[in-house]
Amino acid sequence: MNCEIIGVGTELLLGDILNTDAQYLARELAAMGIGLHYQQVVGDNPQRMRECISNALERSELVILTGGLGPTADDLTKEICCEVMGEELVLDEAILENIRSYFVSRGRAMSENNRKQAYVPKNGTVFRNANGTAPGCAVEKDGKVAIMLPGPPRELKPMFENEVKPYLSEKTGGIIYSRQVRTFGIGESDMASRVADLLEGENPTVAPYAKDGEALLRVTAKAQTKQQAEEMCDRIIGKISERIGEFIYSTDGANLEETVVRLLLKNGKKLALAESCTGGYIAKRITDVVGSSAVFEYGIVSYSNEVKQRLLGVSTETFEMYTEVSEQCAAEMAQGAKQLSNADFALSVTGISGPGGGSEDKPVGLSYIGFAYPGGVTVKELRTGKKENAREYNRYVAASTALHMLIEYFKGREG
Amino acid sequence: MNCEIIGVGTELLLGDILNTDAQYLARELAAMGIGLHYQQVVGDNPQRMRECISNALERSELVILTGGLGPTADDLTKEICCEVMGEELVLDEAILENIRSYFVSRGRAMSENNRKQAYVPKNGTVFRNANGTAPGCAVEKDGKVAIMLPGPPRELKPMFENEVKPYLSEKTGGIIYSRQVRTFGIGESDMASRVADLLEGENPTVAPYAKDGEALLRVTAKAQTKQQAEEMCDRIIGKISERIGEFIYSTDGANLEETVVRLLLKNGKKLALAESCTGGYIAKRITDVVGSSAVFEYGIVSYSNEVKQRLLGVSTETFEMYTEVSEQCAAEMAQGAKQLSNADFALSVTGISGPGGGSEDKPVGLSYIGFAYPGGVTVKELRTGKKENAREYNRYVAASTALHMLIEYFKGREG
Numbered sequence: 001m002n003c004e005i006i007g008v009g010t011e012l013l014l015g016d017i018l019n020t021d022a023q024y025l026a027r028e029l030a031a032m033g034i035g036l037h038y039q040q041v042v043g044d045n046p047q048r049m050r051e052c053i054s055n056a057l058e059r060s061e062l063v064i065l066t067g068g069l070g071p072t073a074d075d076l077t078k079e080i081c082c083e084v085m086g087e088e089l090v091l092d093e094a095i096l097e098n099i100r101s102y103f104v105s106r107g108r109a110m111s112e113n114n115r116k117q118a119y120v121p122k123n124g125t126v127f128r129n130a131n132g133t134a135p136g137c138a139v140e141k142d143g144k145v146a147i148m149l150p151g152p153p154r155e156l157k158p159m160f161e162n163e164v165k166p167y168l169s170e171k172t173g174g175i176i177y178s179r180q181v182r183t184f185g186i187g188e189s190d191m192a193s194r195v196a197d198l199l200e201g202e203n204p205t206v207a208p209y210a211k212d213g214e215a216l217l218r219v220t221a222k223a224q225t226k227q228q229a230e231e232m233c234d235r236i237i238g239k240i241s242e243r244i245g246e247f248i249y250s251t252d253g254a255n256l257e258e259t260v261v262r263l264l265l266k267n268g269k270k271l272a273l274a275e276s277c278t279g280g281y282i283a284k285r286i287t288d289v290v291g292s293s294a295v296f297e298y299g300i301v302s303y304s305n306e307v308k309q310r311l312l313g314v315s316t317e318t319f320e321m322y323t324e325v326s327e328q329c330a331a332e333m334a335q336g337a338k339q340l341s342n343a344d345f346a347l348s349v350t351g352i353s354g355p356g357g358g359s360e361d362k363p364v365g366l367s368y369i370g371f372a373y374p375g376g377v378t379v380k381e382l383r384t385g386k387k388e389n390a391r392e393y394n395r396y397v398a399a400s401t402a403l404h405m406l407i408e409y410f411k412g413r414e415g
Numbered sequence: 416m417n418c419e420i421i422g423v424g425t426e427l428l429l430g431d432i433l434n435t436d437a438q439y440l441a442r443e444l445a446a447m448g449i450g451l452h453y454q455q456v457v458g459d460n461p462q463r464m465r466e467c468i469s470n471a472l473e474r475s476e477l478v479i480l481t482g483g484l485g486p487t488a489d490d491l492t493k494e495i496c497c498e499v500m501g502e503e504l505v506l507d508e509a510i511l512e513n514i515r516s517y518f519v520s521r522g523r524a525m526s527e528n529n530r531k532q533a534y535v536p537k538n539g540t541v542f543r544n545a546n547g548t549a550p551g552c553a554v555e556k557d558g559k560v561a562i563m564l565p566g567p568p569r570e571l572k573p574m575f576e577n578e579v580k581p582y583l584s585e586k587t588g589g590i591i592y593s594r595q596v597r598t599f600g601i602g603e604s605d606m607a608s609r610v611a612d613l614l615e616g617e618n619p620t621v622a623p624y625a626k627d628g629e630a631l632l633r634v635t636a637k638a639q640t641k642q643q644a645e646e647m648c649d650r651i652i653g654k655i656s657e658r659i660g661e662f663i664y665s666t667d668g669a670n671l672e673e674t675v676v677r678l679l680l681k682n683g684k685k686l687a688l689a690e691s692c693t694g695g696y697i698a699k700r701i702t703d704v705v706g707s708s709a710v711f712e713y714g715i716v717s718y719s720n721e722v723k724q725r726l727l728g729v730s731t732e733t734f735e736m737y738t739e740v741s742e743q744c745a746a747e748m749a750q751g752a753k754q755l756s757n758a759d760f761a762l763s764v765t766g767i768s769g770p771g772g773g774s775e776d777k778p779v780g781l782s783y784i785g786f787a788y789p790g791g792v793t794v795k796e797l798r799t800g801k802k803e804n805a806r807e808y809n810r811y812v813a814a815s816t817a818l819h820m821l822i823e824y825f826k827g828r829e830g
């Protein structure tokens with residue numbers, strides 16, 4: 001079964017919002033063994049929507065539309081898609097009642113334009129919306145299926161998980177299984193050349209890509225059962241590990257922060273943070289991980305030197321002799337953060353994220369990353385060498401490098 | 416001039432990466448007055464790439480392709496696009512030399528497969544890549560233009576800004592100007608119904624949408640000069656402000672953290688943070704803003720109660736009588752954070768982000784947000800009422816609510 005996603009909304013074409021729905025659906029469809037061949041985005045323009053939807057229904061068996069189910073006049077997905085498929089929309093009193101009570105439960109009154117959302121395809125399937133007012137729906141005609149889902153991710157995701165998956169699973173055979181091999185410290189093309197022969201494979205396929213300063217490999221196997229597909233992936237991942245094992249930190253898609261939290265949980269250790277230029281980015285990423293509270297002691301975002309000194313005990317000499325962007329400052333920040341807490345480890349970052357603040361010998365993109373562990377402290381110098389629009393990138397990679405220092409520490413011990 | 420964006424890469428269809436390039440280009444094109452009518456995404460599949468590109472060149476004057484310029488065998492954008500347009504690829508020795516020196520400057524050797532990136536369209540325009548090895552290029556044939564750009568945002572953005580914009584600006588007339596009206600504390604459909612008549616306008620257009628717990632209006636005017644377009648937008652925004660002014664916090668697209676940093680700079684005040692469930696998210700968002708170092712004193716991520724007590728001075732009684740998820744704890748955290756520093760204001764958040772940790776009377780999504788200011792402290796209770804996949808959402812909205820409390824404070828004073 002081949003599929004196509006159509007994101008509907010002028011806000012997507014104007015770049016006001018990111019199309020995260022497409023990424024989420026792409027992942028889920030791949031995992032279900034539904035081949036996604038195209039994505040499209042079209043604005044709230046009836047004529048162009050008609051063309052897009054017709055074109056998609058011609059070349060794809062399953063078309064998933066996201067967005068345009070809202071209460072406002074420019075929300076036309078249901079209307080146009082049903083028109084193209086020759087399906088009638090009818091008012092569903094029960095849904096109208098749900099929408100009313102949704103507002104009541106939030107102490108608000110339903111505005112009249114929400115009525116529109118209670119119209120559903122006469123012969124279609126309706127998907128309830130546990131997190132909003134717009135129901136989703138599916139229409140089947142001439143062997144083609146169109147599924148319409150609300151745009152807001154917090155409405156779309158649970159609806160897909162709880163309502164659409166069961167609906168689709170009846171229609172699919174076989175499965176596609178994907179695994180992600182994540183590396184740190186090697187470039188994409190270097191990695192690719194080391195596993196070049198494996199990239200030629202048909203099943204499993206191995207595809208390299210770069211993301212936020214990391215190089216990744218996506219291993220995807222097609223098989224009748226999940227177990228068969230898993231075994232096929234395991235074999236290839238074994239070969240990959242022989243080539244670039246030193247750079248691999250996870251083979252199940254776990255990102256750096258998830259890997260760090262896992263390692264700390266497994267070893268019953270706690271972490272503290274002292275962040276300057278990363279400004280809480282490491283703390284944010286660690287606390288993105290469910291369960292991190294058990295291993296994350298605290299973090300201090302010490303943007304001012306006064307705080308570096310008073311809370312973390314960085315010495316006046318260090319500021320005077322080396323400035324706050326120095327190996328010495330990073331070391332003292334990490335040690336200070338560890339001493340101030342019950343943590344077993346502390347990570348620190350001080351650097352120049354840009355766009356301003358760089359100099360000849362201390363350019364934008366320079367960071368010092370400290371790691372305090374039982375019995376010592378070590379500091380890494382990082383030069384991202386990126387000059388333009390680099391603030392977010394510099395901060396992300398500095399945070400990643402810090403997280404990876406902790407992973408390396410455990411890797412060294414586990415041999 | 417109408418345009419279409421094609422994102423190339425199986426990693427997009429598998430959902431391994433988010434198509435942020437499409438959002439960036441969409442914004443830039445809108446600002447340049449180039450109408451973006453479609454976006455497509457296609458995998459690294461020669462046949463489907465051919466179809467996508469031919470289809471795009473038929474219906475659009477300008478086609479921008481992103482990705483697939485990498486060094487690996489599945490990077491085929493240049494090859495297929497030039498084939499479709501009947502353009503020849505030739506090796507450019509100078510570019511090959513640049514690529515070599517790019518690696519040398521990073522103390523690495525160029526791997527052979529990077530040679531591929533030195534091939535460019537014989538009669539095309541080449542865009543240099545200041546941040547990577549893949550040059551971009553443009554091909555013009557039969558009144559159609561195809562532009563090929565590298566996928567990694569940190570390579571694509573500067574290339575578009577410095578090389579592609581000048582190239583495109585010659586080809587465009589007139590301009591489209593967009594303004595974003597950002598609100599907090601009102602739902603999308605409520606907002607839309609209050610400005611319903613304005614949503615009917617043709618030029619400027621007014622489009623509502625919801626994003627991360629905020630309701631926004633996008634005002635877009637077409638005119639001959641930027642000044643005319645700006646005036647057209649100003650008039651509509653004036654009308655919008657009469658209807659929903661109380662909820663508006665910015666009319667120039669500035670988000671909550673940018674608005675907070677601006678207000679603090681303008682008033683010469685400093686901010687401190689004490690974050691529990693948001694785990695550094697507020698600090699991260701504030702330090703995303705260039706110049707925040709002048710107004711951001713420090714932040715403490717106090718995940719453990721021990722730290723809330725020792726560093727922030729939350730009293731034992733508070734934990735015993737009210738638990739750490741309470742109005743009292745939020746108030747003491749904010750006051751503690753303010754006292755511990757030279758800051759004029761402090762924000763605090765304590766709550767239950769989920770998925771676990773919720774109870775009948777203290778459900779997931781409940782947060783208390785404290786705001787300490789000269790002469791007082793105030794606490795808001797937030798119930799996001801979202802049950803599923805809500806951790807990121809709950810944390811984001813709690814952070815947003817905190818930031819907005821500071822904005823309200825200044826709004827109240829400026830009248």
